[in-house]
Amino acid sequence: METATSLQQIQSSYIREILSAASDENVISLAGGLPDQATFPTHLMAPTLKKLADMPEVFQYEQTAGYAPLLRFLSDEFSLPENHEALVCTGSQQGLDLLARAYINPGDPIVMESPSYLGAMQVFGLVQANILTVSQTEGGPDLAELEQHFAASAPKLFYAVPDFHNPTGVCWSAKTRKKVAALCIQYQVTLVEDAPYRDLRFSGETLPYVSQYCPDLAIVLRSFSKTVSPGMRLGVVTGKADFIQPMIKVKQGADLHTSVPMQALLLGLLQHEDFPDHLTQMRQLYRSRYQILSAQLQTQLPEGCTLNTVDGGMFVWLKLPECDPFKLATQLLTQGVAVVPSPVFYPPGSTEIKPALRLNFTNSTPEELTKAVSCLAETLSQYPGRK
Amino acid sequence: METATSLQQIQSSYIREILSAASDENVISLAGGLPDQATFPTHLMAPTLKKLADMPEVFQYEQTAGYAPLLRFLSDEFSLPENHEALVCTGSQQGLDLLARAYINPGDPIVMESPSYLGAMQVFGLVQANILTVSQTEGGPDLAELEQHFAASAPKLFYAVPDFHNPTGVCWSAKTRKKVAALCIQYQVTLVEDAPYRDLRFSGETLPYVSQYCPDLAIVLRSFSKTVSPGMRLGVVTGKADFIQPMIKVKQGADLHTSVPMQALLLGLLQHEDFPDHLTQMRQLYRSRYQILSAQLQTQLPEGCTLNTVDGGMFVWLKLPECDPFKLATQLLTQGVAVVPSPVFYPPGSTEIKPALRLNFTNSTPEELTKAVSCLAETLSQYPGRK
Numbered sequence: 001m002e003t004a005t006s007l008q009q010i011q012s013s014y015i016r017e018i019l020s021a022a023s024d025e026n027v028i029s030l031a032g033g034l035p036d037q038a039t040f041p042t043h044l045m046a047p048t049l050k051k052l053a054d055m056p057e058v059f060q061y062e063q064t065a066g067y068a069p070l071l072r073f074l075s076d077e078f079s080l081p082e083n084h085e086a087l088v089c090t091g092s093q094q095g096l097d098l099l100a101r102a103y104i105n106p107g108d109p110i111v112m113e114s115p116s117y118l119g120a121m122q123v124f125g126l127v128q129a130n131i132l133t134v135s136q137t138e139g140g141p142d143l144a145e146l147e148q149h150f151a152a153s154a155p156k157l158f159y160a161v162p163d164f165h166n167p168t169g170v171c172w173s174a175k176t177r178k179k180v181a182a183l184c185i186q187y188q189v190t191l192v193e194d195a196p197y198r199d200l201r202f203s204g205e206t207l208p209y210v211s212q213y214c215p216d217l218a219i220v221l222r223s224f225s226k227t228v229s230p231g232m233r234l235g236v237v238t239g240k241a242d243f244i245q246p247m248i249k250v251k252q253g254a255d256l257h258t259s260v261p262m263q264a265l266l267l268g269l270l271q272h273e274d275f276p277d278h279l280t281q282m283r284q285l286y287r288s289r290y291q292i293l294s295a296q297l298q299t300q301l302p303e304g305c306t307l308n309t310v311d312g313g314m315f316v317w318l319k320l321p322e323c324d325p326f327k328l329a330t331q332l333l334t335q336g337v338a339v340v341p342s343p344v345f346y347p348p349g350s351t352e353i354k355p356a357l358r359l360n361f362t363n364s365t366p367e368e369l370t371k372a373v374s375c376l377a378e379t380l381s382q383y384p385g386r387k
Numbered sequence: 388m389e390t391a392t393s394l395q396q397i398q399s400s401y402i403r404e405i406l407s408a409a410s411d412e413n414v415i416s417l418a419g420g421l422p423d424q425a426t427f428p429t430h431l432m433a434p435t436l437k438k439l440a441d442m443p444e445v446f447q448y449e450q451t452a453g454y455a456p457l458l459r460f461l462s463d464e465f466s467l468p469e470n471h472e473a474l475v476c477t478g479s480q481q482g483l484d485l486l487a488r489a490y491i492n493p494g495d496p497i498v499m500e501s502p503s504y505l506g507a508m509q510v511f512g513l514v515q516a517n518i519l520t521v522s523q524t525e526g527g528p529d530l531a532e533l534e535q536h537f538a539a540s541a542p543k544l545f546y547a548v549p550d551f552h553n554p555t556g557v558c559w560s561a562k563t564r565k566k567v568a569a570l571c572i573q574y575q576v577t578l579v580e581d582a583p584y585r586d587l588r589f590s591g592e593t594l595p596y597v598s599q600y601c602p603d604l605a606i607v608l609r610s611f612s613k614t615v616s617p618g619m620r621l622g623v624v625t626g627k628a629d630f631i632q633p634m635i636k637v638k639q640g641a642d643l644h645t646s647v648p649m650q651a652l653l654l655g656l657l658q659h660e661d662f663p664d665h666l667t668q669m670r671q672l673y674r675s676r677y678q679i680l681s682a683q684l685q686t687q688l689p690e691g692c693t694l695n696t697v698d699g700g701m702f703v704w705l706k707l708p709e710c711d712p713f714k715l716a717t718q719l720l721t722q723g724v725a726v727v728p729s730p731v732f733y734p735p736g737s738t739e740i741k742p743a744l745r746l747n748f749t750n751s752t753p754e755e756l757t758k759a760v761s762c763l764a765e766t767l768s769q770y771p772g773r774k
Contacts, residue, residue, distance in 0.1 A: 001543060001577045003633045004492050004514070020450070037443045046440040053433040056424045059616035063407070090477050090620075090642040097641050101513070105391050122640040126488070127391070156388060190388045229446035231647035233477075246390045253509040254484050255477040259646045260618035 006106075006126055021333060028372045031338035033166065033314050034363040039285065040229050041269060041278045048268025058260040064248050066236075067263035073270065074236055078222075081215060085241045087248055090258045092196055092223035092235025093119050095247075098254065099192065099219060099237070100127045102246040109155040113141055115345035117166045117194065120159055131347045136165070138308070140172035143179055150187035157190040157219075162210050164197035164313025167345045167358035171311055174207050181213030188217070190243070196223035196235075199279065201312035202287035216240050224266060226314065227279060232262045283312075286362050289369060290316070293361040296373035302381045314362045320355040320380075329357065332379055337372045393493075393513055408720060415759045418725035420553065420701055421750040426672065427616050428656060428665045435655025445647040451635050453623075454650035460657065461623055465609075468602060472628045474635055477645045479583055479610035479622025480506050482634075485641065486579065486606060486624070487514045489633040496542040500528055502732035504553045504581065507546055518734045523552070525695070527559035530566055537574035544577040544606075549597050551584035551700025554732045554745035558698055561594050568600030575604070577630070583610035583622075586666065588699035589674035603627050611653060613701065614666060619649045670699075673749050676756060677703070680748040683760035689768045701749045707742040707767075716744065719766055724759045 021027070052058065058067065065071060066088030074086050089095040096119065104110065106128035112120065114133035124131055132149050134141045140162065149155060160180070162172040172180070184191045193211045211218030219239040224232065237247060251257070269275060293316065297307050304321035320328070325341030332339055342356035361369065408414070439445065445454070452458060453475030461473050476482040483506065491497065493515035499507065501520035511518055519536050521528045527549065536542060547567070549559040559567070571578045580598045598605030606626040611619065624634060638644070656662060680703065684694050691708035707715070712728030719726055729743035744763075748756065 001490055001630065004488065004490055006492075007489055007633055007636060032448070034448055037447050040443045040446040042440045042443055042446065049436045049440050053429045053436050056427045056429055059427040059429065059618040060424050061419070061421055061612075061617045090646070093640070094642040101391065102394055103388055103391055105393075119640065119643075126637070126640055225448075230448045230643075231446040233642060233644070233646045243388065246394055249394060250513070253480070253506065253513055254641065255481040255620060256506075256617075257620070259477070259620045259649050261652075262646050262649060265648075 006128055009125060009128075021338065027333070027336050027338050028364060028368045028375075029338040030359045030361070030364060030369075030372055031340050032360055032363065034360070035226055035230065035282075035314075036285065036363050039278075039282045041275070044272045044274055044278060045265055045269050047272075048265050051268070052261050052264060055264060058264045060260070062257045062260045064251050064257045065244075066258065067260050067267070070263045070267045073267055077270070078238060080238055083240055084215070084238055085244050087237045087244050087251070088258050088263055089235045089237055089251070090255055091225060091230070091233040092194065092221040092237070094233075094251075094254070094258075095221045095235050095237040096120055096194070097123045097126075098247040098250045100124055100129070101250045103156060104129045109153040111146065111149050111155045111158040111189075112347055113160055113165065114347055114350045115167055115342060116159075116347055117161060118345060120194070121347050124159070125348070131349060133347050133350050135352075136168060136170055138170065140170065140176035141180065143176065143183070146180065147183055147187075150183055150189055154187070155189055157192050158184065159192045159194065160210070161194045161197070163195055163207075164200060164310060164315075166197070166313070167315055167340070167342070168317040169308055169310035169313050169315045170317075171204075171313075172207070172210065177207060177210045178213055181210055184214050184217050191218040192221070193218055194221045196221070196226050197313040198222075199227045200283065200286060200314065202283040202290070204311040219243050227282065228266065228269060232266065234258065234262055234266050286312075286314070289361045289364070289366065292366045293359065293369045293373065296370050300373050300377040302377065305380065314360055316359050316361065318357045318359055320357065323355050325355045325357060328379070332376065335375050335379060337375045339376070393515055396512060396515075408725065414720070414723050414725050415751060415755045415762075416725040417746045417748070417751060417756075417759055418727050419747055419750065421747070422613055422617065422669075422701075423672065423750050426665075426669045428662070431659045431661055431665060432652055432656050434659075435652050438655070439648050439651060442651060445651045447647070449644045449647045451638050451644045452631075453645065454647050454654070457650045457654045460654055464657070465625060467625060470627055471602070471625055472631050474624045474631050474638070475645050475650055476622045476624055476638070477642060478612060478617075478620040479581065479608040479624070480510075481620075481638075481641070481645075482608045482622050482624040483507055483581070484510045484513075485634040485637045487511055487516070488637045490543060491516045496540040498533065498536050498542045498545040498576075499734055500547055500552065501734055501737045502554055502729060503546070503734055504548060505732060507581070508734050511546070512735070518736060520734050520737050522739075523555060523557055525557065527557065527563035528567065530563065530570070533567065534570055534574075537570055537576055541574070542576055544579050545571065546579045546581065547597070548581045548584070550582055550594075551587060551697060551702075553584070553700070554702055554727070554729070555704040556695055556697035556700050556702045558591075558700075559594070559597065564594060564597045565600055568597055571601050571604050578605040579608070580605055581608045583608070583613050584700040585609075586614045587670065587673060587701065589670040589677070591698040606630050614669065615653065615656060619653065621645065621649055621653050673699075673701070676748045676751070676753065679753045680746065680756045680760065683757055687760050687764040689764065692767065701747055703746050703748065705744045705746055707744065710742050712742045712744060715766070719763065722762050722766060724762045726763070
C-alpha cells in the first residue's frame with residue numbers, strides 16, 4: 001500500500017534515531033531531551049496510584065476535553081479568563097498536532113524561529129504548511145524580520161518557544177515579549193506559545209507569558225513531561241474557546257480523549273503538599289549540572305567555539321567554527337558521546353544554517369558531563385580543518 | 388483563525404453529543420458503547436498499580452512502537468508471523484487515525500460497510516477519502532457489491548468490523564471471511580480488520596480472523612477498551628512491518644508514544660492468573676443483559692419492527708417501519724431514554740438509509756433495560772404514521 005504524499009516528505013525524526021543509538025549503555029548521551037529518571041516524583045504519586053484501584057470511574061470513557069476535576073484545577077491554576085478553556089492532550093506534542101490539523105491547509109504560511117523544535121517542524125510538515133523562518137538573536141526572534149513576514153505573507157500563526165528554547169536555550173527578553181505580542185495584534189497573527197521548559201527556570205526572574213499581552217490571539221501549550229514525567233504523556237492546550245473547540249473536534253477522531261487514570265494521577269500529584277518542593281529540588285539539580293557542563297566547556301574547549309549562558313531549560317547551544325556538524329556528531333558517537341548536530345533543527349527553506357551542537361545537561365551525572373566534554377574537546381581539536 | 392478545509396466538512400460526533408445529553412441521571416442510556424464500570428478489573432490491577440511507584444523507568448520517554456515488555460507479550464499472544472510487528476496506540480481509535488494519515492491522499496477510494504462505525508467515518512473524512520459503501524447482509528458484506536467496487540475502483544483498503552459489528556452486531560459467516568480475503572488478494576486491496584468486540588463473544592463458536600486468510604495484505608486493530616477499560620486508552624495495531632512503519636512515523640508527530648505506565652498496567656493485568664476469569668464473568672453478564680433486552684423487545688414491540696440476534700458485542704440493531712429515526716430518538720430522549728438513530732451510521736454517499744435504532748445492552752441494569760423497552764414500545768405505538 002503506497003503511503004500518503006504528505007508523509008513521503010517527512011523524515012523519521014533524527015532525534016528518535018540518535019536516541020536509539022545513544023541508548024547503548026557505553027554511550028554518554030547529551031543528545032536527548034530527557035529529564036533525569038531519578039527526579040520522577042513517584043513517591044508523591046504512590047498514594048494516588050493506590051487510590052486508583054478504588055476509582056472505577058476513571059477507567060470509563062471521558063469527555064474529549066479531559067478529566068473534569070483536572071480541568072477545573074488547571075483553569076484555576078492558570079487563572080484562565082472567562083472566555084478561555086483548557087484541553088488535556090496526550091503530551092503537548094499532541095496539542096501541536098491537533099492545532100496543525102485543525103487550522104493549516106496545504107500551502108498556508110506560518111512562521112517559526114530558526115533553528116526550531118523538531119517535533120513542531122514534523123507536524124507542520126505533515127500538514128504541508130509553507131514554513132517561513134525568523135532568525136534568533138540573544139533576546140528572541142529578530143523583530144524586523146518577523147514584522148516583514150507578518151506584513152508580506154499574512155501568516156496564519158507564529159509558533160514560538162519563548163522560555164529556554166529548544167534547541168538554543170534562548171529566553172526572550174521582556175521587551176521582545178511585549179513587542180511580539182503587539183505585532184501579532186497589529187497584523188492579526190495568532191501566537192502559538194509553546195512553554196514546556198518554562199517551569200525549569202533555575203536562575204533569574206520569571207518573565208510573563210508572551211500570550212499575556214495578547215490573550216485572545218494566542219494558544220498556549222504546556223507540558224508535564226519535563227517537570228513530572230514524559231512517559232505519562234500529559235500536556236494542556238489553552239486559549240479562547242473558539243480556538244480550542246476545533247482542536248477538540250480533531251481529537252475526537254485522533255484518540256477520543258487522553259488516558260483518564262493518568263489525568264487523575266497528575267491531579268493527585270499537583271495537589272500534593274510536597275509538589276512545590278519537588279520542583280525546587282529538580283531545578284537545583286539541573287542548575288548544578290548546567291554549571292558543571294558550562295564550566296567544563298569554558299575551560300576545555302578550543303578557540304572558535306562559543307557557548308551561550310542559560311537560566312533554565314535542558315539545553316545549551318555550542319556554536320562551532322565552520323565544519324560539518326553531522327560528521328562531527330558521527331565521530332563523537334564512535335567515541336561514546338551522543339550529541340545533536342544543528343542542521344536537523346533548521347526548518348526546510350532556512351537560508352543560513354550555522355554549525356553548532358545541542359547539548360543536554362539534565363540526564364547525565366557530573367562525571368559523565370565532565371567525561372563528555374573532554375571527549376568533545378579532544379575530537380574538536382583534532383577535527384579536520386581545525387588549526 | 389479560520390479552520391482547515393478538511394475540518395469544515397466534519398460534524399462533531401453525534402454520539403459524543405448524545406452521550407453528553409444522556410449523562411443526565413434521569414436518562415436511561417442505550418446510546419453509548421460503554422462497558423459497565425462494574426466490570427473494570429481494578430482489583431486485578433491493584434498489585435501492578437502499587438508496583439508502578441517503584442518503576443521510575445516507565446515514567447521516562449519510550450520508543451514510539453510501545454513498551455518493550457508489552458510488545459513482546461502481545462507478539463507472543465497474537466502469534467505474530469516473523470515479518471509482522473505490533474504498534475501500541477492511544478486506543479485503537481488512534482490506530483485508525485494513524486492508518487488514514489499514513490496511507491490516504493484526498494480523493495483516494497476506500498470501501499466501508501454501510502452502516503459503519505462513526506469513528507472510522509470521521510478519520511477517513513478528515514483525510515478526505517472517497518468513501519465507497521457496501522451493503523450488509525446477515526452474514527457480512529454483500530460479496531457481489533464488494534467485488535464490483537474492487538474491480539471498478541481499485542480502492543486502497545477495505546475497512547471492516549467482522550465480529551459483532553458496530554452498529555448492527557452482525558458477525559461474518561465463515562464462508563464470507565474466506566471469500567473477502569480471497570477478493571482482497573485477487574484485487575490487491577488491503578484489509579483493515581477492526582476487532583474491538585471480538586473478545587465479547589458470549590455464544591456460538593469463535594471464527595478465524597478474516598486477516599488469517601490474507602495476513603500479508605491486512606492490518607488488524609485490537610482494543611482493550613471493551614474487555615479492560617476504555618479510560619486507559621490502549622489499542623494495538625498489527626501487520627507486516629512494511630505496513631506498520633509508516634504509521635510509527637506519523638505517531639512520532641502525533642503523540643511520540645502512548646502512556647507507558649498504562650502499558651505496564653495492562654501487561655500486569657494480562658499476566659494476572661485471574662484475567663481469564665474476568666473475561667468469562669464479563670461475557671456472562673453481557674449475555675444475560677442481551678437476553679433480557681432481546682426478550683423484552685420481542686414481547687413488547689409493535690409489528691413492523693425487526694430485531695436481529697447477536698452472539699456477542701455490545702449492540703442490537705432494531706429495524707423500524709418507515710419513519711424519521713432522528714425525530715423518534717429525540718422524542719425518546721424527552722421520555723428519558725437515549726438511543727442512536729440509524730442515519731448517523733451511514734457514510735456520506737450511502738444510497739439507501741434504512742430506519743433503525745442502535746441499542747446498547749452492556750451498560751444498563753435489567754430494570755433499566757425493561758423500563759427502556761416499555762418506553763420505546765409505547766413511543767413507537769403512538770408514533771405518527773404508525774397504525
